[in-house]
Amino acid sequence: MIEALETFIAVASAGNFSAVARQQDVAVSSVTRKIDALEAEIGSRLFHRSPRRLALTDAGQQFLPRARNILGELAEAREAIVAGDAEPRGLLTVTAPTAFGRRHVVDALASFLRRYPDIEVDLHLQDQVVDLSEQRMDVAVRIGLLPDSDLHATPLAQVRLVTCASPAYLARAGRPHAPEDLLRHDCITVATPPAPGFVWRYAGVNRNQPLPVRGRYRTDDKDGMLQAALQGLGIVHIATWMVCDQLRSGELVALFPDEATTSPAPGLPGIHAVRLRGRSHETRARLFIDHLRSEIGSTPWWDLQLQPA
Structure with missing residues (x-):
């Protein structure tokens, strides 16, 4: 049954029997027999089969996340038994958005590795969304609204935005006293349409x-936006996790201070750590996610720094 479930998931991912047969170094007939046996066991067809294409049936689409969960639970149980009280060891692969990873994930990994000296880490910083199964990643840090999937997501923080500018810009152009005044200022914006959560929206302003x-x-680069603001090119509307150090040092000035310390507006995206059930590195993934959540804090440390003393 377990081999059949593993084969079913592999075929669903690859989209054909031949690729899975090559991966498993078996005949195509061996793969089809396992799928036939699984379909007979559950009493439903899992794939539409034709000479040109292979596609999941409605039953197959419903069964796929359950199959992954079954194997995931089994992998967790097996790893827990094998690990026992032994010190965690082995490789952990992590991916994160570039700017967030440099500022917050690297430090968390450093303290994680000091805590678990027998664990090794491969960190991949990139802004493209990575397919954890295809790329063999254990943990992904993602910022944004999560689509429905069979990934296990752990909330890390809610994104808060702050409107800020350099003292040099404010000395030259004057300080806006209300969000409506921004329409008369140079604002640093994105080169492509922004995600809904990152638009310049203020409660009670412009009919919300x-x-x-x-x-x-x-620019579409967050570091590029930050550096432009520090150079006095304009006003920026940016996540607090990105600019907390500059706000604390005075290199940037929050124009509407309550904006960063009150509850985040509805619709703003969250920051999550996601993992794929069934990976052989399940214990290490959970350990790191728990560590990362602890390092960030129930109220993220970058937001605590902005709260008045």
Whole structure:
């Protein structure tokens, strides 16, 4: 049964029997027999089969996440028995968005490795969403609204935005006293349409619709936005996790201080750590996610720094 479930998941991922047969170094007929036996066992067809394509049936789509959960629970139980009281060891693979990873994941990994000296880590920093199964990743840190999936997601923090500018810019252009004043200022914006959570929206302003701010500098790179603000090119609307150090040092000034310390507005995305059930490194993944959550804190440390003393 376990081999049949593993084969079913592999075929669903690959989209054909031949690729799975090559992966398992067996005949295609061996793969099809396992699928036939599984379909007979559960009493339903799992794939639409034709000479040109192979696709999951409705029953197959419903069964796929359950099959992964079954193997995931089994892997967790097996690893817990094997590990016993032994010290965790082995390789952990982690992926995270570039800017967030450099600022927050690297430090957490450093303390994690000091705590577990027999664990090794491969960290991949990239802004593209990684398929954990295809890329063989144990943990992914993701910022944004999570789509429905069979990934196990652990909330780490809620994104809070702050509107800020450098003292040099404010000395030259004047300080806006209300969000509506931003329409008369240079604002550092993204070069492509922003995600819904990152628009310049303020409660009770412009009928709660995004402000149509403009500016001469646009970029899709978060570090590029931060550096432009530090250079005095304009006002930036950015996540507190990105600029907490600059706000604390005075290199940037929060224009509407309550914005970063009150409850985040509805619709803002969250920061999550996700893992795929059934990976052989399940225990190490859970250990790191728990460690990362502890390092960030129930109220993220970067938001605590912005709260008035």
